[in-house]
Amino acid sequence: MSAKPFSSVWTRERKGGREQGLSRDQIVRAAVELLDAEGLDALSMRKLGARLGAGATSLYWHVANKDELIELVMDEVYATVVLPEAADWREAARVFAYAMRQAVFDHPWSASLIGVVPALGPNALTASDRLMGAFVRAGFEGIDVDYAMTAVVSYTLGATIPEVAFLSSLEATGKSMTELQAAVDPVVMKLAADRPNLLERYRSYAGQDYDPLVARRLAFEFGLTALLDGLGTRLR
Amino acid sequence: MSAKPFSSVWTRERKGGREQGLSRDQIVRAAVELLDAEGLDALSMRKLGARLGAGATSLYWHVANKDELIELVMDEVYATVVLPEAADWREAARVFAYAMRQAVFDHPWSASLIGVVPALGPNALTASDRLMGAFVRAGFEGIDVDYAMTAVVSYTLGATIPEVAFLSSLEATGKSMTELQAAVDPVVMKLAADRPNLLERYRSYAGQDYDPLVARRLAFEFGLTALLDGLGTRLR
DNA sequence: GGTCACCTCGAACAGTGTGCGAGTAGTATC
DNA sequence: GATACTACTCGCACACTGTTCGAGGTGACC
Numbered sequence: 001m002s003a004k005p006f007s008s009v010w011t012r013e014r015k016g017g018r019e020q021g022l023s024r025d026q027i028v029r030a031a032v033e034l035l036d037a038e039g040l041d042a043l044s045m046r047k048l049g050a051r052l053g054a055g056a057t058s059l060y061w062h063v064a065n066k067d068e069l070i071e072l073v074m075d076e077v078y079a080t081v082v083l084p085e086a087a088d089w090r091e092a093a094r095v096f097a098y099a100m101r102q103a104v105f106d107h108p109w110s111a112s113l114i115g116v117v118p119a120l121g122p123n124a125l126t127a128s129d130r131l132m133g134a135f136v137r138a139g140f141e142g143i144d145v146d147y148a149m150t151a152v153v154s155y156t157l158g159a160t161i162p163e164v165a166f167l168s169s170l171e172a173t174g175k176s177m178t179e180l181q182a183a184v185d186p187v188v189m190k191l192a193a194d195r196p197n198l199l200e201r202y203r204s205y206a207g208q209d210y211d212p213l214v215a216r217r218l219a220f221e222f223g224l225t226a227l228l229d230g231l232g233t234r235l236r
Numbered sequence: 237m238s239a240k241p242f243s244s245v246w247t248r249e250r251k252g253g254r255e256q257g258l259s260r261d262q263i264v265r266a267a268v269e270l271l272d273a274e275g276l277d278a279l280s281m282r283k284l285g286a287r288l289g290a291g292a293t294s295l296y297w298h299v300a301n302k303d304e305l306i307e308l309v310m311d312e313v314y315a316t317v318v319l320p321e322a323a324d325w326r327e328a329a330r331v332f333a334y335a336m337r338q339a340v341f342d343h344p345w346s347a348s349l350i351g352v353v354p355a356l357g358p359n360a361l362t363a364s365d366r367l368m369g370a371f372v373r374a375g376f377e378g379i380d381v382d383y384a385m386t387a388v389v390s391y392t393l394g395a396t397i398p399e400v401a402f403l404s405s406l407e408a409t410g411k412s413m414t415e416l417q418a419a420v421d422p423v424v425m426k427l428a429a430d431r432p433n434l435l436e437r438y439r440s441y442a443g444q445d446y447d448p449l450v451a452r453r454l455a456f457e458f459g460l461t462a463l464l465d466g467l468g469t470r471l472r
Numbered sequence: 473g474g475t476c477a478c479c480t481c482g483a484a485c486a487g488t489g490t491g492c493g494a495g496t497a498g499t500a501t502c
Numbered sequence: 503g504a505t506a507c508t509a510c511t512c513g514c515a516c517a518c519t520g521t522t523c524g525a526g527g528t529g530a531c532c
Contacts, residue, residue: 010427044519044520046518054481055480056481056521057480057482057522065520111351111352112351112352115347115397116401118402120424120427122427125431125434129433130433136433143451143454144458146437146451148458148462150459151455151462154395154459155387155390156394157393157397157398158393159387161393162390165351188356191356191358192361197365197369197372198368201382223391225466226463227459230462230463230466231466233465280487280488285512290511291512293490293491293514296489301490473532474531475532476529477531478528478529479526479529480525482526483522483525485521488518488519490516494513495512496510497508497510497511499508500508502504
C-alpha cells in the first residue's frame with residue numbers, strides 16, 4: 001500500500017482499448033457500491049472481482065494498484081459537489097461546505113481517505129475551480145485566493161471527518177446513541193475527574209436532553225459562518 | 237479491523253498485574269518508534285513483537301486488538317500538545333493549533349488516523365480541557381464553548397492532515413519537490429484546460445519561484461487568524 | 473492464415489490479524 | 503515443602519490480503 005502516489009492515476013495516460021468485458025468505469029462503479037454497502041475493510045480485489053463476475057487478477061489490467069483504484073473511487077465522492085457557475089462567494093463557500101459534508105456522509109468509508117488521498121481527479125478539480133472562481137470574482141487577490149479557499153476546505157474536512165467516522169463506528173457496534181452514552185458516561189466521569197472544565201461541561205449536559213447529532217450540525221454551521229466572517233474582513 | 241470501537245481501550249479497566257517482562261507502556265513506546273521509523277504500513281504485530289524480543293501473540297495479553305493498540309499509540313501523539321494553564325483564549329487557540337500541527341508533522345503516520353480514531357485518551361482529554369478552560373474564561377457561554385472549540389480543532393485537523401499526507405507521500409517517492417512539479421506540470425496543465433480559474437492560477441505561479449511548503453504554512457496562519465477573528469465577534 | 477495487441481485468469485508468494493491451547497514461572501495458601 | 507492459582511508467553515493454524523508471473527484466449531487487421 002501507498003508506495004509511490006506520484007504518479008497518481010491522473011498523471012498517467014489512459015489506455016485506449018476495445019471497451020469490451022470489464023472497463024475501468026465499471027470497476028469503479030462496482031467498487032463504490034461495495035464500499036457503500038460494506039465499508040472500507042470489505043473492499044478487496046477478490047471480492048470486487050467476484051462482484052463483477054471476473055477473476056481478481058483481471059482487475060490489474062485496468063487498474064495498476066489498489067491504491068490507484070482508491071484514487072479513482074475517491075473522485076466519485078466529489079461527483080456530487082457541484083457549485084453553481086455564478087454565485088456570491090459566501091454562498092459558493094456554503095454550498096461547497098455543505099455539499100462536501102453531505103458527500104462524505106453518503107460515503108462514510110471516505111472519511112478515512114479524504115484528506116490522505118490526493119484529490120486530482122476531474123470531479124475534485126472542477127469543484128475547486130468553481131469555488132476558486134467565486135473567490136476571484138469576490139475580489140480576493142493574489143495568493144489570498146488560495147489561502148481563503150484552503151481555509152474553507154480545511155475547515156470542512158476537519159469538521160466532517162471525525163463526525164462521519166464517529167457515526168459509522170457507532171453504527172458498526174449496533175448500539176444506539178443512548179446506549180452508548182449510558183455505557184461511556186461513568187468512564188468519562190472518572191476520566192474527567194481532574195479535568196474541571198470537561199467535567200463541568202459534561203454535568204451541564206446530563207440534565208437536559210440533547211441530541212449530539214443535531215449539536216454537531218449546529219457546530220458545523222457556527223464554525224463555518226465564523227470563518228466566513230473572518231474571511232470577509234480580509235476582502236478590503 | 238475496526239469492528240467495535242466502543243468500548244475503546246479507555247472504557248475498559250486496566251489489568252493490574254505483575255509488571256514484569258512486557259508491559260503495555262513498553263509496547264506502545266516501541267510501536268511509536270516503529271511507526272516513526274517506518275510508517276503505518278510497517279506496523280504489524282509480528283514486527284512489533286520481534287522488536288521487543290517477544291512473540292507476536294504475546295502482545296495480545298496486554299492489548300486486545302491492533303485497533304486498540306492504535307488508540308493507545310494515537311494518544312501519544314497528543315502528548316506534546318500542552319497548553320499553559322492560564323492563557324488568553326486567542327493565544328490558547330494558537331498554541332493548540334500550532335502544537336497539534338507540529339505533533340502530526342512529528343508523527344506523519346498519524347495523519348491518516350487522527351480524525352478517525354476516537355480521541356479519548358488522557359493526553360487528548362487534558363488538551364481539550366485546557367483549551368476549553370481558556371474559552372470559558374474568555375466569556376463564551378453555554379453551547380458556544382463547544383462550538384468555538386470544535387471550530388478551532390476542525391480547522392487545525394483539516395489543514396494539517398492533507399499537508400502532512402502530501403509531504404510524507406512525497407518523501408515515499410524519493411523525488412524532490414521540483415522534480416515532482418516538473419513531472420506533474422504538463423498533466424495539470426492539460427487537466428486544467430477547461431477549468432479557467434485553476435489554469436490562470438497555475439500560470440501566475442509558473443513565473444515566480446514559490447515554495448509550496450512555505451505557502452502552506454502561511455495559508456495555515458491566514459485561515460487560523462480569520463477563524464479566530466470570526467469567533468471573536470461572537471464573544472459579545 | 474498469420475500476427476499482434478488486448479484482455480482474462482489460475483497458481484503461487486509473502487505477508488497480515490488473531491483464536492486456541494499448551495506450557496512456564498512466580499506467588500500465595502495450607 | 504507441596505499444592506493451587508494466577509499472570510504471562512508463544513507456536514501453530516486459519517482465513518484472508520495485494521500482487522507477480524506466465525500461460526492462455528480472442529478478436530481485428532494485413
